[in-house]
Amino acid sequence: MATPKASNLVDRKASIVSAAGLASEDDAVILAKLGYKQELRRNFSMVEVFGIAFSIMGLLPSIASTLVYSIPAGPVGMVWGWFLASGFIFVVGLAMADLGSAMPTSGGLYWWTHFFSSPATRNPLSFLVGYSNTLGLVGGLCSIDYGFSLMFLSVIVVARDGDWTPSSGVIYATFLACVLCHGILASVMSKIMGKLQTVFVVMNLILIAATIIALPIGAKNRHDGHYIFAQTENHTTWPTGWTFMLSWLSPIWTIGAFDSCVHMSEECVNATKAVPAGILMSIGSCWLFGFIIMIVLAATISPDLESVIGSKFGQPMCQIFYDAIGKSGTMGLMSLLFTVQFLMGISILVAASRQTWAFSRDGALPFSTFFRRISKRFGYIPLRAIWGCVFIAAVLGLLSLIAPAAAQALFSLAVAGNNLAWATPIFARVVWGQKKFKPGPFYTGDRFSVPLAWIAILFLIFGIILSMFPVEGPNPTKQSTNYTVVINMAVWGGALAYYFIDARKWFTGPKVTLATDDLTEEQQVAIREERLDVKTIEGEDLSTGNDMEKTRKQ
Numbered sequence: 410m411a412t413p414k415a416s417n418l419v420d421r422k423a424s425i426v427s428a429a430g431l432a433s434e435d436d437a438v439i440l441a442k443l444g445y446k447q448e449l450r451r452n453f454s455m456v457e458v459f460g461i462a463f464s465i466m467g468l469l470p471s472i473a474s475t476l477v478y479s480i481p482a483g484p485v486g487m488v489w490g491w492f493l494a495s496g497f498i499f500v501v502g503l504a505m506a507d508l509g510s511a512m513p514t515s516g517g518l519y520w521w522t523h524f525f526s527s528p529a530t531r532n533p534l535s536f537l538v539g540y541s542n543t544l545g546l547v548g549g550l551c552s553i554d555y556g557f558s559l560m561f562l563s564v565i566v567v568a569r570d571g572d573w574t575p576s577s578g579v580i581y582a583t584f585l586a587c588v589l590c591h592g593i594l595a596s597v598m599s600k601i602m603g604k605l606q607t608v609f610v611v612m613n614l615i616l617i618a619a620t621i622i623a624l625p626i627g628a629k630n631r632h633d634g635h636y637i638f639a640q641t642e643n644h645t646t647w648p649t650g651w652t653f654m655l656s657w658l659s660p661i662w663t664i665g666a667f668d669s670c671v672h673m674s675e676e677c678v679n680a681t682k683a684v685p686a687g688i689l690m691s692i693g694s695c696w697l698f699g700f701i702i703m704i705v706l707a708a709t710i711s712p713d714l715e716s717v718i719g720s721k722f723g724q725p726m727c728q729i730f731y732d733a734i735g736k737s738g739t740m741g742l743m744s745l746l747f748t749v750q751f752l753m754g755i756s757i758l759v760a761a762s763r764q765t766w767a768f769s770r771d772g773a774l775p776f777s778t779f780f781r782r783i784s785k786r787f788g789y790i791p792l793r794a795i796w797g798c799v800f801i802a803a804v805l806g807l808l809s810l811i812a813p814a815a816a817q818a819l820f821s822l823a824v825a826g827n828n829l830a831w832a833t834p835i836f837a838r839v840v841w842g843q844k845k846f847k848p849g850p851f852y853t854g855d856r857f858s859v860p861l862a863w864i865a866i867l868f869l870i871f872g873i874i875l876s877m878f879p880v881e882g883p884n885p886t887k888q889s890t891n892y893t894v895v896i897n898m899a900v901w902g903g904a905l906a907y908y909f910i911d912a913r914k915w916f917t918g919p920k921v922t923l924a925t926d927d928l929t930e931e932q933q934v935a936i937r938e939e940r941l942d943v944k945t946i947e948g949e950d951l952s953t954g955n956d957m958e959k960t961r962k963q
Contacts, residue, residue, distance in 0.1 A: 431789065436680055443514050444919065445675070445770075449763075450789040452603040453677035455686050458670050460606030462691035465666035465760065467553070467753035468698055469616050470746050472706075473726035474556035475659040477817075478880060480718055480725055482649075483642030484632075484707035486656030491703045494657035495696035497868040498664045502692040503853050504835045504865040505668065506685035510849030513674035513684045516767030516919065518542050521834035523918040525842025533908050535918050538833045539768045540904035542668070545826025546761035547798050549666065551584075551805045552823050553754045554591070558583035560747035563724045567731065567739055571721040577810045584806050591754045592799035595762065599788035602759060603676075609752045616745050617698055621705050623742065627734035628709035637707045644714055646882030655880060661872050662824055664695045668831060669760035672767070685851035709733050761798045766791035771919045773912070808892070817880075817891070824876040825897045832869035835862050 431437075437447045453461070479487045508521050519542065523535035561583060562575045575583075598605065625631060632640075643649040670687035674680045677687075711717055711732050720728035726746070730739040769780035769791075784792035805822075838846055839862045853861055877894045879885035908916065 436678065439681060440514065440675060443512060443520070445514060447675070448783050448789070449515075449676045449791075451676050451678050452600070453606075453673055453683070454603065455677070455679065455683040457603040457606045458673055458677045458683045458687035459690045460603075460610045461673055461756050461760065462667050462669045462687050463613065463694060464606055464609035464756040465549070465553075465669055465753055466664055466691060466695050467749055468613060468663065468695050469620060469702060470556065470560070470750035470753060471663035472659065472699065472702060473560065473724065473746060474552070474750075475662050476706075476725040477718065478658040478662075479656040479703075480710075480714055481642070481644040481880070482653045482656040483644075483714065484637050484640045484710075486641075486653050487659075487703045487707050488638060488700070490653060490656035491660045492696075492700050494660040495664060495692070495699060497864070498660065499689070499692050499696060500861055501831060501865040501869060502667055502688045504858075504862045505671070505831060506688045506851055507846075507848065507853055507858055507862075508834060508838065509671050509674065509684035509688060510681050510851035511847055512849070513671070513680035514767070515672050515675045515763045516771065517671040517674065518668065518830045518834055519768065519771075519773075520919050522837050525834065525837035525845060527841045530837075530841075532913065532916055532918055533905065534833055534837065536773060536908045536912060536916055537901060537904050538830045539771075539773050541826045541901060542830035543761070543764050543768055543774070544801075544900050545823050545830060546672075546757065546764055547801045548805065548822030548826055550588070550591075550754060550757050550761055550798065550802045552662070553750065553757055554584050554587045554802070555580075555806065555809060557587050557747055557750040557754060559723055560727075560743060560750055563722045563727045564740055564743045564747065566722050567727065567736060567743070570736075575723075581806060581809050584809060585803055587751065587754060588799055588802050588806065590751075591758045592796055594755050595758045595795050596787055596790070596792055599790040606756065609749075609756065612749050612752060616742075616749050617702065619742060619745065621701065623738065624705055624709045624729070624733045627738060628732075632708050632710075632712075637704060640707075642714060644718060645880065646884070651878075654875060655878065657872075658824070658875060658880075660695075660699060661875070663699065664692055665823060665827055666757060666760070667691050668827065669757070672760045672763040675767075676763070681849045682851065685849075758795065758798060762791050762795040765798055766794040769794060773916055822893060822896050822900075825873045825893055826900065828869040828872045828876075829901070832866050832873075835869075836866050839863065839866075 431447045431450045436451060440447055476487075479490055482490060509517060512521060512524070514520050516539065519535045519539035522538045523531045526534050558580050562580065566573055566575070595602075641649060641653070643652045645652045645655070647655065667688045670677075670684045670691070673687075674684045677683045706729060709732075710729055717725045717728045722728055722731065724743075727739060727743055730742050734742070765774065766781060766783075768774050769777040771777075774780060780791070780794045780797050782791075782793055784790055839859050843859070848858075852858065877891060877897075879889055879891045881889045885891070
């Protein structure tokens, strides 16, 4: 590992690697030790880092978008499915918080994978994780904006008393308009994006409070405790137990944006503490408030669950609102619901663009030299990466024109893609790299860290498998088939094929973006010892010591 002398020299040269006004010296030093210079402005506080994750999760809109997974299992699936799955997700958060505190960088997931993996696996695994995480986040953007389009159009359906049904073309046009609006807002509002996260959090809390208060007051019939906590139903052709497990997809998808804290780590102040705090605060908040919301929904939902699932309004949540508070109340709450869903899309586009930018910075994406450019004019943001994500989302959204089941694959793409990206670095750490792991300010401790990591790995693998199953039953039709396995295998298989056919010739993992002129000989030794095979962004090899030999000869 790096010598104290080398570490001190890195510290002393922090002023070189941090552009004036972008970051504090301490944050620049930590990033420099990972091989990167400070290129983004650090505008986000700890609360705002939590805010971007909590905003992307968008608790109530996400629950509304995924009730189709939980309602078929009845109140038990809604309430206890949420509670149990959220508990496991919190364990995943603990494992990721250990890594995020130790090594905070925007491309953390694939960076950690490369750092901890064995020599034979580090490059292909890092490449796979980078692609899976990038497309998983873009899939999250698609699913959020697709959910927005359904909620927005459901208000029109309610206004017309169910006498109008939007076509697939109308749904896609609404989706596309939403994605383009997000691209514009993420581009021009960069200077206040951190502050906006606090506004987004407040909007979420107002919506949660309004729902928790309005539904019990307005509902004509409120169920008793036995119905809420013990009523099991099965509205699929799967066995009852597996229907209950499928209900876990609602919290798994909802509480699935905590890695955004990692992707914002080069834009937050005091990243070694802000990143783990943001991860755990966002998961914990959704665990608690989501449990309360599910109890309220189970207490006020119509006992005819089939009518709720197949609502003429196209949204089970819309039907729940309509049954409890009537047409006017439903239009009011659904309008607030799709507004918060719209805000979710802004936040996840910001996070997705930072991952895309980080992966381009390391030369792994097609047209990396184009997408890695930072726009100083728009406030030191990866403007081109933002619009790259918008373009990919617009293309993936075309799935909504095929069938509703194909559109649902957008939800599962985010689940499976991100689960793989989260599990791999945790696995690499405990299998190959435990001796190399240096805890940061947040650490679950020598006694608990590894067992928690293994629980997280097993749960994430289970989540991937779960997301591949058809929701309605074991004999799906063309319309009800789950296309997730096709999409994700294309992503993972394509990424690995690309690596072994071509990328293995040039991809050596994360690059050093510090200029070699700004690196002392001791710093190069430290980087070579800790980063193994690395090259500078200019292509100079720091892994063999050739540059140092040239310096000595000169």
